Amino acid sequence: MPSIISNFELIIVPLDENYDISSFSCANSELNDFLKDDALNDQTNLISRTSLCFWKGELVGYVTLAVDTIGTKEVYVTDGLECYRYNRYPGIKIARFAVDSRFERRGIGTHLLFAAIGKVLSICDSVGCRYILVDSKKESTGFYEKYGFKIAERNKKRDFVPMYLNMQPIVAKMNLKSID
Ligand SMILES: CC(C)(COP(=O)(O)OP(=O)(O)OC[C@H]1O[C@@H](n2cnc3c(N)ncnc32)[C@H](O)[C@@H]1OP(=O)(O)O)[C@@H](O)C(=O)NCCC(=O)NCCS
Numbered sequence: 595m596p597s598i599i600s601n602f603e604l605i606i607v608p609l610d611e612n613y614d615i616s617s618f619s620c621a622n623s624e625l626n627d628f629l630k631d632d633a634l635n636d637q638t639n640l641i642s643r644t645s646l647c648f649w650k651g652e653l654v655g656y657v658t659l660a661v662d663t664i665g666t667k668e669v670y671v672t673d674g675l676e677c678y679r680y681n682r683y684p685g686i687k688i689a690r691f692a693v694d695s696r697f698e699r700r701g702i703g704t705h706l707l708f709a710a711i712g713k714v715l716s717i718c719d720s721v722g723c724r725y726i727l728v729d730s731k732k733e734s735t736g737f738y739e740k741y742g743f744k745i746a747e748r749n750k751k752r753d754f755v756p757m758y759l760n761m762q763p764i765v766a767k768m769n770l771k772s773i774d
Pocket residue numbers: 620621622625690691692693694697698699700701702703704705728729730731733734735736737740
């Protein structure tokens with residue numbers, strides 16, 4: 595069993611053209627191709643923003659975020675907005691997310707996910723953003739569920755699994771902490 599890498603040893607930086615991303619290789623070739631072929635261009639065109647995660651100078655993971663929405667009928671009514679009068683809720687989408695295969699199950703995915711949640715929390719200060727959204731690979735839903743993501747309604751017959759994390763209780767908890 596490989597050991598967990600300490601958060602202090604993981605460095606997250608915004609993607610730019612100076613980083614060598616050629617060595618990155620995760621289990622999913624589409625995610626490898628996106629990073630190498632499209633991520634920088636999408637970023638330049640303000641379609642998405644990518645953050646790279648390094649350990650000891652080696653690229654071990656990345657996450658790409660973009661703006662999205664989710665249909666009100668795709669989330670559970672217990673999420674607290676039963677009488678909501680709009681058709682969609684705002685959110686930030688984890689558009690791409692991967693850890694290099696050689697470094698899986700060492701805590702890097704968790705570190706990157708928490709960094710993404712931190713970014714969304716700061717966005718919530720100034721922009722309405724109720725959810726973090728992800729179209730999970732079928733084999734990765736357990737990872738997201740571990741951190742409180744729920745499977746969206748109406749996800750039948752898709753080869754990915756739409757999931758969401760409600761930021762509202764997280765923001766409420768943070769606000770309480772800052773009052774304490
Ligand atoms: C899914 C992925 C990002 C997880 O990253 P990781 O660095 O291996 O995850 P971590 O080491 O931080 O794991 C944290 C916890 O989640 C669990 N976990 C990790 N991957 C899991 C999976 N696929 N299913 C269920 N649980 C998973 C771990 O066992 C660990 O649990 P523990 O704390 O009880 O031991 C990584 O496996 C990956 O890049 N997979 C290939 C690409 C992919 O599917 N990306 C997601 C696109 S939506």
